[in-house]
Amino acid sequence: MTVTSEAASHDTGSREVSLELIGLSRRFGSVVALDGLTFSVPPGQVFGFLGPNGAGKTTTMRAIFGVVALDSGEVRWRGEPVTEQAKRHFGYMPEERGLYPSMQILDQLEYLGRLHDMTASSARGAARNWIGRLGLAGREADKLEALSHGNQQRVQLAAALIHDPQLLVLDEPFAGLDPGGVDDMTEILAERARAGVTVLFSSHQLDLVEHICESVAIIHRGRVVAQGAVSALERGGRPRLAVRVAGDPDGNWARRLDQQIASAEQVNSGTVLLALAPGADSQRVLDAARAAGAVEHFSFASRRLSEVFRDVTGEEA
Amino acid sequence: MNSRWLRLTAIVAEREIRQRGRSRAFAVSTIVLLLIVAAGVVIPAILAHHAKPQRVGIVAGPVPAMTEIVQEAGRLTGTGVTVVPQPSLAAAEAALRTGQLDVVLVNDTEVVVKQVSIPGSTGSGGTLPSAIADVAGLTKLVGQLPPGAAASGVSLPVRGLTPPSASLSRRLTGLFTVVLVFVLITVYGSQIAMGVGEEKSNRIVEVILASVRPIQLLVGKVTGIGTLALAQAALMVAAFLGLGAAVGSSVVHGAAPGIVITGAVFLVLGYAFYCTAFAAAGSLVSRQSDVGTVVLPVQSPLIVAYALSYTVIYANGANVFYKVLGFLPPTAPVAMPVLYAAGDVPAWQAAVSAVLVALGTVWMARTAATIYGRSILRTGSRVRLRQVLARGEAA
Numbered sequence: 001m002t003v004t005s006e007a008a009s010h011d012t013g014s015r016e017v018s019l020e021l022i023g024l025s026r027r028f029g030s031v032v033a034l035d036g037l038t039f040s041v042p043p044g045q046v047f048g049f050l051g052p053n054g055a056g057k058t059t060t061m062r063a064i065f066g067v068v069a070l071d072s073g074e075v076r077w078r079g080e081p082v083t084e085q086a087k088r089h090f091g092y093m094p095e096e097r098g099l100y101p102s103m104q105i106l107d108q109l110e111y112l113g114r115l116h117d118m119t120a121s122s123a124r125g126a127a128r129n130w131i132g133r134l135g136l137a138g139r140e141a142d143k144l145e146a147l148s149h150g151n152q153q154r155v156q157l158a159a160a161l162i163h164d165p166q167l168l169v170l171d172e173p174f175a176g177l178d179p180g181g182v183d184d185m186t187e188i189l190a191e192r193a194r195a196g197v198t199v200l201f202s203s204h205q206l207d208l209v210e211h212i213c214e215s216v217a218i219i220h221r222g223r224v225v226a227q228g229a230v231s232a233l234e235r236g237g238r239p240r241l242a243v244r245v246a247g248d249p250d251g252n253w254a255r256r257l258d259q260q261i262a263s264a265e266q267v268n269s270g271t272v273l274l275a276l277a278p279g280a281d282s283q284r285v286l287d288a289a290r291a292a293g294a295v296e297h298f299s300f301a302s303r304r305l306s307e308v309f310r311d312v313t314g315e316e317a
Numbered sequence: 318m319n320s321r322w323l324r325l326t327a328i329v330a331e332r333e334i335r336q337r338g339r340s341r342a343f344a345v346s347t348i349v350l351l352l353i354v355a356a357g358v359v360i361p362a363i364l365a366h367h368a369k370p371q372r373v374g375i376v377a378g379p380v381p382a383m384t385e386i387v388q389e390a391g392r393l394t395g396t397g398v399t400v401v402p403q404p405s406l407a408a409a410e411a412a413l414r415t416g417q418l419d420v421v422l423v424n425d426t427e428v429v430v431k432q433v434s435i436p437g438s439t440g441s442g443g444t445l446p447s448a449i450a451d452v453a454g455l456t457k458l459v460g461q462l463p464p465g466a467a468a469s470g471v472s473l474p475v476r477g478l479t480p481p482s483a484s485l486s487r488r489l490t491g492l493f494t495v496v497l498v499f500v501l502i503t504v505y506g507s508q509i510a511m512g513v514g515e516e517k518s519n520r521i522v523e524v525i526l527a528s529v530r531p532i533q534l535l536v537g538k539v540t541g542i543g544t545l546a547l548a549q550a551a552l553m554v555a556a557f558l559g560l561g562a563a564v565g566s567s568v569v570h571g572a573a574p575g576i577v578i579t580g581a582v583f584l585v586l587g588y589a590f591y592c593t594a595f596a597a598a599g600s601l602v603s604r605q606s607d608v609g610t611v612v613l614p615v616q617s618p619l620i621v622a623y624a625l626s627y628t629v630i631y632a633n634g635a636n637v638f639y640k641v642l643g644f645l646p647p648t649a650p651v652a653m654p655v656l657y658a659a660g661d662v663p664a665w666q667a668a669v670s671a672v673l674v675a676l677g678t679v680w681m682a683r684t685a686a687t688i689y690g691r692s693i694l695r696t697g698s699r700v701r702l703r704q705v706l707a708r709g710e711a712a
Contacts, residue, residue, distance in 0.1 A: 065527040067694060092527045098520030103336060114328050115528045117321075159524060 017079075018043040018198040019167060024063055024073035025222075026056075033059040035222035036073070041200050041215075046193045048213035048230075049202040052315040056222040057202045058095050061169050064200075065092055077167065088117050091165030095172050095202075097156045099144050105155050106131065106140035109162050116163035123162065130158035134184070150181050157185065161192070168192055170201040174208055186212055210234075210305040218312055225312040234302040241282060243289050244271045244297040253292030261285060273301060325529050329537025334544055337508070346504065347549055354553050357493060358560045371396050371419045371445050374403040374412060378424025386456055387422060390448035398445070420446045425457050428475045450475050491658020492630050494580030495651055497553055499623045502587050502650065505546040506595035507612055512538060513599030513689070514608040522693050531690040539592045550584055579667055580654045586674040587650025591615070593678075593685035600689045601702065618647035626655040635661045644670050646677025 019041040026034040034056045041047045051057050062068040064075050065087065077086045099108055106127050113123025131140055134154040136147075144152060153176060160168060168189075174182055189212065193199050203209050209216060210230060217227040226233060241262065245253050251272035254264040262274040262285050276282055282300075289295045309315075337343050371391070375383040384400045391398035401418065403409035406429075412418040413431050421429040428450040450473040457473070516522045516534075525534060554577065598611040622642050629635045635643075635656055642648040643656045643666075653670045656662045688702070 062523070062694075067523060067526050088528060090527065092524060094520055094523040096520040096523070098516075098522065098524055100336075100515075100521060101519065107335075111328070111332050112524065115325060115525060 016043060017041070018077065019064070019200065020076040020079075021060065021064070022074045022076065024060060024075070025071045026059055026063065026068060027071055032222050034063070034070070034073070037219060037222055037224055038073075039217040039224050039227050041198055043198045044193055044196050045214050046189050046199045046201070046212050048209040048216035049200055049219070050204075050206070050209060050216055050309060051202075051219040052313050055219045055313075057219065058171055059222075060219070061092070061094075061171050061200075061202070064167075064169055065090060088163070089166040091160035091163065091168045093156055093160040093168075093170040093173055095175075097152065099152075099156060099159060101145040102143050104141050105136070105144055105147070108144060109155070109158055112159050113162040116165075118163055126162050126164070127158070130161055131155075133188075134158055149176060150178055153177060153181065154184070157188065161188075166197055168197055168199045168201075170199070172203060173201050174203055174205055182208065206304075206306045206309060216305070218309055220313040220315075226308060230305060231302075233308050234305060235300070238278065239276045239282070240265070240301045240303065241274045241276060241285055242271050242297060242299050242301040243274060243285065243295065245289050245292050246294040246296050248293060253289060256292075257285070257288055261288075271297060322533065326533045326537040326540070329529065329534055330541035330544065333512070333538055333541025337542065337545055343545065347552065350500070350549065350553055351556055354493075354556045355560055358557060359564055372399050372401055372417065373445075373449065374401050374409040374418040374421040376403045376406050376409050376421060376423050377426075378422075382456075383422055383424060383453075386452045387449060390445060390452045393452070394445050394448045396445045420449060422449050422453055422473075425453070425473075427473050428453065430475060446475050449473075489630075490576050491580075491655050492626075493557065494576065494584075494654045494658065495623065495626050495630075497550060498580065498584045498587055498650055498654065499619060501546050501550055501584065502591050502619060503616060505542050505588065506591050506616070507608075509538060509542055509592050510595040510599035510608050510612045510615075511605065512542070513596050513693070514602050514605045517600060517693055518603055518605045526694065531693055532686050534693075535593065535596050535686055535689050539596060543588055543592060546588060547585070550581075554581075575664065576654070576658045579657045582671055583650045583654050583674070586671060586678060587619075590646055590650065590674060590678040590681055591619070593682045593689075597685035597688040597692075600693045618645075619651060622648035622651040626651060629655050629659055629661070635659065644673055646674045646681070649674045 017040045021040065022038055024034045024037040026032075037056065037060060049057055049060070059068055063070055063073075064082070066075075066082065075082050080086070103111075106124070109127035109130065110120065110123045113126055114120060118126065128140065131137060134157065136151060136154060139147065139151075144155060147155065153173075157170075157173065160170065170189075173185055173189075177185060186208075189199050189201065213230055215227070215229050216233065217224050219225065243254070245251075249270045251264060251267040251270065254262075254267075254272045254274060257264070257274070260277055261280045262276045265273045265275055267273070274285060276285070286295065286298055289298065303311075373387045375387065380400075380402050387398050387400050401412075403412065403418075403421065406421075406423060409418065409421040409423075410429065413421055413429060416431075419430070423429060428446050430446045454473045516525070522534070529537075594615050595612065598615050599608055601611050602608055625639055625642070629639055639652060640656065640661065643652040643662065645652075649670045653662070653667055657664070657667045
């Protein structure tokens with residue numbers, strides 16, 4: 001099942017596209033990690049990349065950096081295949097965090113900056129700047145292993161940001177962060193996106209994704225099963241209505257509805273959630289409700305992202 | 318390969334040098350190795366000064382005159398001598414063989430020792446047998462000439478009971494070289510494997526390989542650690558020569574330039590051959606604690622050659638098996654310096670072996686780079702060599 005909202009594709013189509021993943025396929029022995037995965041990410045947005053465990057998120061992210069070779073498909077950046085030159089302006093925070101445990105954090109960040117073509121002095125300056133911004137000032141000479149888990153995460157983020165990348169790819173950046181860390185991370189990602197950076201991140205925390213991202217792609221078994229603006233996905237392909245009729249706590253009126261118009265999905269203390277049949281007129285539902293009694297509430301209901309996720313993947317996030 | 322390629326590789330190498338160079342492990346290992354070198358040079362020198370007097374047999378001549386010759390030679394070489402008159406040449410030779418005598422002077426004819434050192438390998442002369450031969454030869458000449466005639470020194474011949482061989486001091490220099498080659502390759506090879514294992518197990522390779530190719534990371538790491546290894550080796554050699562000169566060690570006097578050069582060449586080649594193999598081995602594991610199990614097979618040829626080299630250094634002449642090891646790239650870095658130092662192979666054969674090792678190194682570097690590139694990002698269980706070589710992801 002693939003859900004692509006009209007609104008969403010229109011939304012991204014009207015802007016320039018920065019990162020495009022086109023038909024990515026990759027097998028590991030008998031395991032299909034990516035199966036023709038295709039989506040694109042607009043610039044200046046925080047884009048969520050969702051999917052159950054083993055759906056292929058990490059493989060996709062590694063493929064963007066050329067760290068995993070593809071059997072077929074192509075990654076394009078600003079309309080061109082990704083070159084070594086382009087990759088220097090990518091920043092990556094892998095799922096399995098990795099920095100040198102016994103290296104001082106300032107030296108470590110400087111080293112990573114230099115590997116991205118920064119001079120030693122500008123890398124050192126940027127490292128100090130990010131260390132300060134992430135609340136680690138004064139700990140420059142500490143070894144990574146001397147920091148708490150949350151602070152190591154901050155250093156890892158700094159490692160992805162040190163060279164001021166145009167594309168930021170973060171694999172589960174919120175995993176293991178305390179609420180303060182989540183807020184800091186959210187703010188930095190949003191701020192980078194406002195600065196025109198393309199931000200792609202994966203997460204299992206759908207409430208957070210709902211809150212942070214404008215658009216998402218949901219993948220399952222190596223394929224994209226839903227993508228588009230969060231708001232459009234939450235409206236869904238079949239609009240839903242929430243209706244409450246006075247004096248009918250069990251929503252009995254809705255059972256008499258024609259299935260060609262709408263069908264009741266659930267009843268919460270008198271409020272009936274209905275899925276509108278394709279092409280059906282919502283006003284006919286209102287008519288039916290009025291006929292049953294005084295209508296206390298009538299609105300379009302949006303789904304939570306977690307519901308969309310469950311629908312398209314058949315799994316909990 | 319362009320300037321950026323080299324620059325990134327150099328940055329990787331620089332990190333290795335900085336991080337390791339200022340680590341306590343490096344300082345400690347340098348001090349320990351220096352102490353070993355110092356002990357190896359100074360202790361034999363101290364022992365030499367307290368050496369028991371050399372027992373010199375004299376045969377077939379006037380005892381007082383010959384005693385005087387021997388004592389004069391002892392004074393010239395700074396060696397204590399004890400003169401032991403022998404009833405016959407046969408008895409003297411028998412005593413030489415059993416070690417009861419060190420040198421035998423046969424009046425006017427020859428000097429006999431158990432084994433003659435290869436000429437030129439003992440530096441500026443000065444051994445007791447040659448001094449005896451000189452003094453006795455001169456005495457003979459002076460006795461034959463009319464007074465006032467110019468006497469140009471004619472030494473008596475020095476004969477060995479067994480075929481000539483390299484001097485022990487030369488062999489000890491060979492031993493020093495081999496210990497240095499073996500220790501440095503083993504120590505730094507393990508460091509490479511551990512370093513690669515660390516990078517793989519804590520996944521920093523993912524961050525680094527996003528901007529650097531695996532081959533750059535491999536070459537940078539190997540040259541960085543190699544620079545440290547060579548710096549340490551140079552320090553050892555400097556200490557060896559400096560201390561040796563200071564205490565007048567005969568071990569150092571035996572260090573003909575040829576042996577030092579051969580040792581240096583095979584140290585560099587041996588390191589180059591093994592370091593990439595160690596890196597490939599390190600890339601196969603997922604946990605750093607597993608590094609030991611993959612490193613041992615890589616080391617084993619080196620260990621075999623090293624163990625056997627002691628027999629060659631102390632025995633007279635290498636067997637064919639050891640000579641073959643001297644030409645196989647995995648064992649040559651240890652075996653060839655020993656063979657050369659022991660005088661068992663001429664210089665041109667050492668050169669042939671060096672070329673073979675260099676070719677082997679090129680092959681090994683390519684194979685290792687392939688293994689490394691394909692396995693460095695594979696997590697989970699230990700990667701089997703066969704899987705990697707059969708079909709892998711070219712990262």
